[in-house]
Amino acid sequence: MMKILDKYIIKKYLGTFFIMFGLFIPIGIMVDFAEKIDKFRENEVSSDLILGYYIDFIWYFGSQLYPVFLFLAVIWFTSRLANNTEITAILSSGISFQRFIKPYFIAASVVVVFAIISVMFIVPKSNKSYNEFISNNIKSEDMRKTSRLFKQISEDEYIYVSSYDPRRQRGLNFTLESFDKNSLRHKIYASTIRWDDSIFRLTNYVKRTISENNEVIEKVTRKDTLLNFDIEDLAPLNYVAETLNFFELNNLIRYEKKAGSPLINSHLLVRHKRFTIPLSCFLLTIIAISVSSIKRRGGTGSNLAIGVTLGFLYIFLDKIFGVLVVKSNFSPALASWGVLLIFLFLALFLLKKAIR
Numbered sequence: 001m002m003k004i005l006d007k008y009i010i011k012k013y014l015g016t017f018f019i020m021f022g023l024f025i026p027i028g029i030m031v032d033f034a035e036k037i038d039k040f041r042e043n044e045v046s047s048d049l050i051l052g053y054y055i056d057f058i059w060y061f062g063s064q065l066y067p068v069f070l071f072l073a074v075i076w077f078t079s080r081l082a083n084n085t086e087i088t089a090i091l092s093s094g095i096s097f098q099r100f101i102k103p104y105f106i107a108a109s110v111v112v113v114f115a116i117i118s119v120m121f122i123v124p125k126s127n128k129s130y131n132e133f134i135s136n137n138i139k140s141e142d143m144r145k146t147s148r149l150f151k152q153i154s155e156d157e158y159i160y161v162s163s164y165d166p167r168r169q170r171g172l173n174f175t176l177e178s179f180d181k182n183s184l185r186h187k188i189y190a191s192t193i194r195w196d197d198s199i200f201r202l203t204n205y206v207k208r209t210i211s212e213n214n215e216v217i218e219k220v221t222r223k224d225t226l227l228n229f230d231i232e233d234l235a236p237l238n239y240v241a242e243t244l245n246f247f248e249l250n251n252l253i254r255y256e257k258k259a260g261s262p263l264i265n266s267h268l269l270v271r272h273k274r275f276t277i278p279l280s281c282f283l284l285t286i287i288a289i290s291v292s293s294i295k296r297r298g299g300t301g302s303n304l305a306i307g308v309t310l311g312f313l314y315i316f317l318d319k320i321f322g323v324l325v326v327k328s329n330f331s332p333a334l335a336s337w338g339v340l341l342i343f344l345f346l347a348l349f350l351l352k353k354a355i356r
Contacts, residue, residue, distance in 0.1 A: 005090065006103040012081075013107035016073040021062065024069055028061045029054055036138060043137050053133045059126035063119055067280045068311040070111060074104070074288035075307040079300040087293050097355045101289055108285045115278040120246040128243035135237075144235045145262060152260045153229040156180065161193065164235045169195040171234055174202065176227070184210055190223070195231035199224045236263060241270040265332050269325045272336035280340055283347045284314070290350035314343065 033054075040050060081087050090100055135143050147163045149171075156179045161171035174193035178185045186209040190202035205223035209216040241249055241263075249271055256264045287310060292303040321335035 005095075006106065009103035010107045012077045013074065013104060014110065016077040017070050017111065020069045020073040020076070021066065024065070025058055025062060029057060032057060032061075039138050045137050049133065049137070052129065056126040056130040056133070059118075059123050060130045063115075063123045063277075065315075066111075066115065067277060067284050068315065070108075070281055071284040071288050071311055071314075072304065072307050074285055075292045075303050076300065078289055078292040079303040082293055082295045083300060085295070088295070097293075101286075104285050104289055105282065108281050112278045112281050115281070116274070119274045119278065124243050124245050124248075127239070131237075131239045131243065143239065144237050146235050149234050150260065150262075151229070151233060152258065153233070156185075157228065159229065159234070161234055166232075166235060169231050171231075186210060193231075196224070200227050200231070233259075236261070238263065238266065241267040246271075246274065265325050265329070268332035269322060269336060272332055276336045276340050280314070280343065283340065283343045286347040286351050287343065290347070290354035293354055310346075314339070317342065 039045075078087075087100070091097065131143075144166060146166065149164055150158070150160050152158050158177045158179075160173075160175045162173035164171040171193045172191065174188075174190045176188040178187070186207060188202075189206045189208075191204040192202070194201045194203075202223045202225065203221070205218075205220045207218040209218070241252060244252055249267070253264070253267050253271065256267060261267075288307065291306050291310075296302045317339045321330070321339060324330035325332050325335045
């Protein structure tokens with residue numbers, strides 16, 4: 001049975017979190033609107049589309065930063081409790097510090113469960129609309145890799161293009177190689193490949209077929225044919241993993257691993273973060289309690305200053321490790337869980353200090 005104290009802290013925890021969330025989201029919207037207003041005018045984006053964009057923006061922005069909002073919220077109301085000597089009174093009544101923080105974890109569990117369900121199944125839909133709006137109305141570059149593209153389309157077939165234009169659905173210097181175990185069976189080359197309605201149209205087509213005793217070369221100026229891949233597979237969108245629910249994302253990762261996709265690490269990072277970002281709420285809650293449960297000379301302002309510093313440190317490390325994954329061969333698991341591990345040690349250190 002929950003006691004009055006538990007209900008009081010849980011109410012404060014969730015209430016302050018939603019207030020903090022409600023304060024920062026409008027600020028994020030105003031900053032984003034000020035940054036993009038010229039693009040809206042230039043592309044004559046309708047007010048309905050802009051409104052829909054900012055509804056998706058709330059989910060996108062909130063799903064990235066809600067642990068920090070929660071962190072600041074816990075520091076805020078716990079500092080108020082400390083400054084009003086409520087924590088001193090609670091601990092003086094015989095309640096241990098471990099028992100005192102129990103309702104914090106109950107409230108954090110509510111947030112974490114909702115967050116996991118959201119990032120697995122609700123947020124991906126908003127992410128799709130959000131990224132499509134950015135691609136269509138703000139910027140289309142950097143949404144996918146379009147040069148020097150290599151892909152495995154089956155167990156024994158590989159394709160390559162030097163560059164790909166997604167708007168015209170055309171690739172340059174196309175090559176398809178088919179192997180029989182370790183031996184090249186045939187190789188197709190074309191100066192351009194283009195998806196035309198329901199077929200692939202290859203220009204300056206050359207097919208070299210190799211057998212045990214001879215080699216046959218076929219050359220035509222234009223060849224219309226069917227091939228065992230989708231033209232969009234040449235350059236998938238960089239953000240595609242963010243738009244898929246948990247089960248769709250697992251299917252994509254299995255497919256991209258077999259295909260040798262250059263985006264596989266980014267996809268794995270997205271999947272890891274769907275667990276690590278919600279779970280970070282527990283660690284940030286411990287840190288927030290440990291920092292703010294002690295009455296300081298600077299009061300709430302001093303505790304918030306510490307909280308903002310640690311919050312920015314969390315965001316900084318998360319972004320740095322994310323860039324390392326995208327730009328190098330850094331492990332996605334280490335990038336996502338490593339930040340959590342760093343803050344776990346920090347949380348245990350501060351909690352031990354606070355209990356003393």
